[in-house]
Amino acid sequence: MEDIIIIGGGVVGAFVARYLSRYQASILVLDKETDVGDLTSMANSAIGHSGYDPVPGTKKAHFNVLGNRMYPSVCKELDVHFDMCGSLTVALDEKQLEMLGKLQERAKENGVPAELLSAERVKEMEPNISPEVKGALLCPTAGVVNPFTLTVHAMENAVDNGAKLCLGAEVTSIDKTKEGYLVHTSKGDFAAKLVINCAGVYSDKIAAMIEKIDWSITPRKGEYYVLDHYAKGLVNHVLFPLPSEKGKGILVTMTTSGNYLVGPSSEWVDDKEDLSTDTPTLADVRRQATMMVPNIPFREQIRVFAGLRATPSTHDFIIERSKSYETFVNVAGIESPGLASSPAIGEYVADELVAPVLGLKKKENWNPCVRPYVKPMEMGLGERNLLIKKNPHFGKMICNCEKVSLGEIEDELSRSVPPHTIKALKKRCRAGFGKCQGGFCQPQVLLLLAEHYGLSPLEVLYDKEGSNILEGVSK
Amino acid sequence: MVTRDLVIIGGGSAGMAAAVAAYDNGVKDILILERSEFLGGILNQCIHNGFGLQEFKEELTGPEFLTRFVKQVQERGIEYKLNSYVYEITEKKVVRYVSEADGAVEIQAKAIIMAAGCYERNAGAIGIPGDRPAGVITAGQAQLYLNEYGYMVGKRVFILGSGDIGLIMARRMTLEGAKVLGVAEIMPYSNGLNRNIVQCLKDYDIPLYLSHTVSKTIGKSKLEAIELSEVDENLRVIPGTAKRFEVDTLLLSIGLIPNNNLLDKIGVKQSPTRGSSVNQAMETSLDGVFSCGNVLHVHDLVDYVVDEAKTAGVSAARYLRGELNRGNKHILTQAGQGISYVVPAVIDVESAAEKVQFKFRVRRPSKEVYIVYSMDGVPFKKTYKPAIIPSEMEIASLPLSSFPKQEGCITISLEPKEAK
Numbered sequence: 001m002e003d004i005i006i007i008g009g010g011v012v013g014a015f016v017a018r019y020l021s022r023y024q025a026s027i028l029v030l031d032k033e034t035d036v037g038d039l040t041s042m043a044n045s046a047i048g049h050s051g052y053d054p055v056p057g058t059k060k061a062h063f064n065v066l067g068n069r070m071y072p073s074v075c076k077e078l079d080v081h082f083d084m085c086g087s088l089t090v091a092l093d094e095k096q097l098e099m100l101g102k103l104q105e106r107a108k109e110n111g112v113p114a115e116l117l118s119a120e121r122v123k124e125m126e127p128n129i130s131p132e133v134k135g136a137l138l139c140p141t142a143g144v145v146n147p148f149t150l151t152v153h154a155m156e157n158a159v160d161n162g163a164k165l166c167l168g169a170e171v172t173s174i175d176k177t178k179e180g181y182l183v184h185t186s187k188g189d190f191a192a193k194l195v196i197n198c199a200g201v202y203s204d205k206i207a208a209m210i211e212k213i214d215w216s217i218t219p220r221k222g223e224y225y226v227l228d229h230y231a232k233g234l235v236n237h238v239l240f241p242l243p244s245e246k247g248k249g250i251l252v253t254m255t256t257s258g259n260y261l262v263g264p265s266s267e268w269v270d271d272k273e274d275l276s277t278d279t280p281t282l283a284d285v286r287r288q289a290t291m292m293v294p295n296i297p298f299r300e301q302i303r304v305f306a307g308l309r310a311t312p313s314t315h316d317f318i319i320e321r322s323k324s325y326e327t328f329v330n331v332a333g334i335e336s337p338g339l340a341s342s343p344a345i346g347e348y349v350a351d352e353l354v355a356p357v358l359g360l361k362k363k364e365n366w367n368p369c370v371r372p373y374v375k376p377m378e379m380g381l382g383e384r385n386l387l388i389k390k391n392p393h394f395g396k397m398i399c400n401c402e403k404v405s406l407g408e409i410e411d412e413l414s415r416s417v418p419p420h421t422i423k424a425l426k427k428r429c430r431a432g433f434g435k436c437q438g439g440f441c442q443p444q445v446l447l448l449l450a451e452h453y454g455l456s457p458l459e460v461l462y463d464k465e466g467s468n469i470l471e472g473v474s475k
Numbered sequence: 476m477v478t479r480d481l482v483i484i485g486g487g488s489a490g491m492a493a494a495v496a497a498y499d500n501g502v503k504d505i506l507i508l509e510r511s512e513f514l515g516g517i518l519n520q521c522i523h524n525g526f527g528l529q530e531f532k533e534e535l536t537g538p539e540f541l542t543r544f545v546k547q548v549q550e551r552g553i554e555y556k557l558n559s560y561v562y563e564i565t566e567k568k569v570v571r572y573v574s575e576a577d578g579a580v581e582i583q584a585k586a587i588i589m590a591a592g593c594y595e596r597n598a599g600a601i602g603i604p605g606d607r608p609a610g611v612i613t614a615g616q617a618q619l620y621l622n623e624y625g626y627m628v629g630k631r632v633f634i635l636g637s638g639d640i641g642l643i644m645a646r647r648m649t650l651e652g653a654k655v656l657g658v659a660e661i662m663p664y665s666n667g668l669n670r671n672i673v674q675c676l677k678d679y680d681i682p683l684y685l686s687h688t689v690s691k692t693i694g695k696s697k698l699e700a701i702e703l704s705e706v707d708e709n710l711r712v713i714p715g716t717a718k719r720f721e722v723d724t725l726l727l728s729i730g731l732i733p734n735n736n737l738l739d740k741i742g743v744k745q746s747p748t749r750g751s752s753v754n755q756a757m758e759t760s761l762d763g764v765f766s767c768g769n770v771l772h773v774h775d776l777v778d779y780v781v782d783e784a785k786t787a788g789v790s791a792a793r794y795l796r797g798e799l800n801r802g803n804k805h806i807l808t809q810a811g812q813g814i815s816y817v818v819p820a821v822i823d824v825e826s827a828a829e830k831v832q833f834k835f836r837v838r839r840p841s842k843e844v845y846i847v848y849s850m851d852g853v854p855f856k857k858t859y860k861p862a863i864i865p866s867e868m869e870i871a872s873l874p875l876s877s878f879p880k881q882e883g884c885i886t887i888s889l890e891p892k893e894a895k
Contacts, residue, residue: 230739273695276691277602277604277607279604279712301599302597303600304599305607376573381580384573384578385578388578389578395574395579396574397510401594435732436597437597437598437613439594439597439613439615439619440594443616443619443624458626462608462696462697463609464695464696465696466697467608468609468697469609469628471626471627471630472630474625474626474627475650475652
């Protein structure tokens with residue numbers, strides 16, 4: 001029997017696990033996918049929002065602002081790339097300019113620094129902005145983060161500190177028992193004293209397994225374009241339009257890898273697994289984005305993708321013990337600003353909702369840091385040369401587009417939450433994320449995975465079960 | 476920092492031919508940097524034949540063709556390094572590379588030839604609607620898996636794009652026992668060489684759907700089906716025309732793009748081909764930096780790649796001897812009506828030879844047309860073409876003396892036989 005089972009290994013589940021691993025408790029994280037952070041956590045705008053725009057007094061505002069303040073130190077500990085580039089909410093007409101004033105007041109109420117900029121100043125900072133710009137609200141504490149490594153490294157830190165992870169385990173039902181819960185999954189049954197529901201778009205389904213709930217999660221899809229890192233300076237901040245009831249709107253942003261993201265759209269979908277993109281939606285994304293940045297070079301487009309927001313019927317985060325049991329905690333409806341809020345949510349759930357209930361004691365030797373990742377491309381020539389002399393595999397380039405060496409791939413395979421699939425490896429070290437999308441490097445990556453896990457190359461998956469890349473051997 | 480006379484980025488057909496030409500023209504200090512384990516570039520995975528008809532007057536397979544050049548390189552003792560990845564070139568012609576053997580190294584080059592080839596456009600670049608399962612890959616990647624590693628990627632295949640790579644793979648997969656249900660081409664005409672349409676599709680009863688595209692990919696983990704739709708004259712999907720094909724593999728043959736970011740990143744002037752802008756000597760806007768092969772513009776015949784590379788090699792040799800000085804007199808070139816691009820982008824009159832070679836492609840298959848060469852709007856030459864297609868690059872050699880002026884802009888355009 002575990003002390004704690006966490007259902008869902010996305011960024012929320014990972015941070016809950018990380019902060020709980022500070023306590024003397026046995027923790028098991030269950031995720032139905034083949035990797036942590038494989039759904040919403042990897043298909044979003046990758047932004048550490050400042051927290052200026054959630055309605056003051058809501059959980060969204062509280063956890064966003066707190067999370068934003070935690071980001072620099074957390075990302076340092078977890079060796080996650082976070083670039084505090086700041087965000088600009090851009091007004092393109094007089095009416096929008098007025099609204100900026102109201103947003104600045106809201107920022108103040110939320111305790112978030114925000115400065116109103118004139119059109120001239122915005123044009124200086126963003127040479128590619130629309131000439132229609134009337135002004136913008138600058139939030140200097142917002143930034144862009146690597147969402148893939150944020151989740152993976154948070155989970156790695158949890159596992160390094162004793163937590164356990166079981167992938168491919170889909171929860172089918174939960175029985176309330178005398179000692180706690182019996183969680184039935186596709187990988188077997190697991191017992192725990194306390195269960196934390198971090199199941200994303202499925203968190204209503206999980207919550208309803210032990211009691212009747214009066215809230216629901218409806219998936220809201222967002223479609224994006226990804227542009228290659230062809231050059232610096234298309235935009236230097238996260239650019240937002242004015243927010244509406246649909247959400248933050250369609251942004252144009254840089255990423256930590258030098259790419260640019262354009263999106264997301266916002267549509268309700270019925271199917272909790274619908275991650276498809278479609279032409280009219282993407283065309284509309286493009287239309288709206290080019291109102292803000294007219295000359296977006298869509299010629300540099302290398303990818304489109306979609307992610308699902310877990311939108312709660314309550315319009316705010318649901319972070320609370322269930323009605324029936326203090327040992328069943330729901331962390332649901334973590335849509336935007338979920339990524340930015342995740343460290344704060346994790347800490348709160350661990351310290352306020354779980355530890356007191358189980359009477360947990362802190363560990364003495366909790367290590368907040370992951371083993372630092374080697375980044376040859378960020379080294380100077382001399383340092384890099386020494387690195388390769390010590391381990392020549394850092395000199396063998398596997399992914400040419402993203403400049404990923406064999407040494408870095410081997411490092412990923414040696415970690416406590418290693419990649420098992422092509423996509424999992426992509427998320428961690430970017431091999432296959434570039435302009436040729438794995439055209440040249442995927443075969444080598446596939447063979448490396450096969451060799452490491454003792455599989456036939458035919459068994460290597462791209463992502464989900466059944467997504468084998470190879471079908472057979474040549475005649 | 477070590478200084479080398481000539482550093483060549485890429486050891487494929489372009490890189491090797493350029494090296495041999497430079498050597499034969501007096502450059503003895505040459506270093507080829509090749510990122511993969513072998514010389515030869517993309518031809519290593521092209522096991523079909525059809526290479527070398529012009530260069531060697533023989534029909535060779537890809538590996539046979541490249542081996543001829545490897546021999547030429549080795550016979551001359553030209554230095555090359557394999558598994559060496561160039562990650563940066565500076566405006567001062569410093570070349571930085573990494574390899575297991577050498578570590579991280581920087582070299583001061585006196586001259587550089589960029590011969591880094593091209594890469595395939597992929598599904599994400601055109602935003603094919605639907606899901607993003609495994610099973611959607613480029614034709615070249617499927618070819619790599621099959622010819623280099625010995626693995627098949629699927630059993631039931633559909634191909635998007637009637638370019639040569641797609642056609643070749645249609646035949647290749649069929650020979651391996653896969654069922655190829657069809658090839659879709661968005662244009663009303665095929666992009667491939669005629670001989671490939673016949674030898675790869677007709678001979679295997681694989682239907683070619685012109686004016687069609689894949690309008691949806693369906694599958695949660697691996698591809699399950701695609702929808703094929705008709706397109707209108709604006710290449711937009713016509714609603715209601717979708718036909719479903721149950722396939723586990725969608726191969727994409729939707730275009731090749733020069734792999735030129737090393738030069739793009741340092742502000743070297745770009746061409747509409749997405750390679751660098753060069754003059755008739757294959758020199759880019761950066762002194763002593765030359766470009767040739769698919770990284771300059773995508774070729775359909777490797778024989779022409781070799782020819783272009785020889786020009787680059789000879790130019791590099793002249794440059795190193797101080798004989799290739801940029802003059803003040805320039806003729807710009809421009810792609811006019813019906814033409815998609817012209818190489819070179821500029822002619823440096825003082826360093827040009829007696830004849831200037833123009834390479835260009837038409838936008839659409841055309842019959843009974845004139846290729847018209849005009850200078851500042853005034854036509855000075857017309858060549859009649861009974862038929863001309865985009866997938867076959869045109870090469871025309873014109874004497875410099877035939878230009879009405881030695882300064883200005885030459886436009887190449889297409890005009891129908893009956894102008895009015």
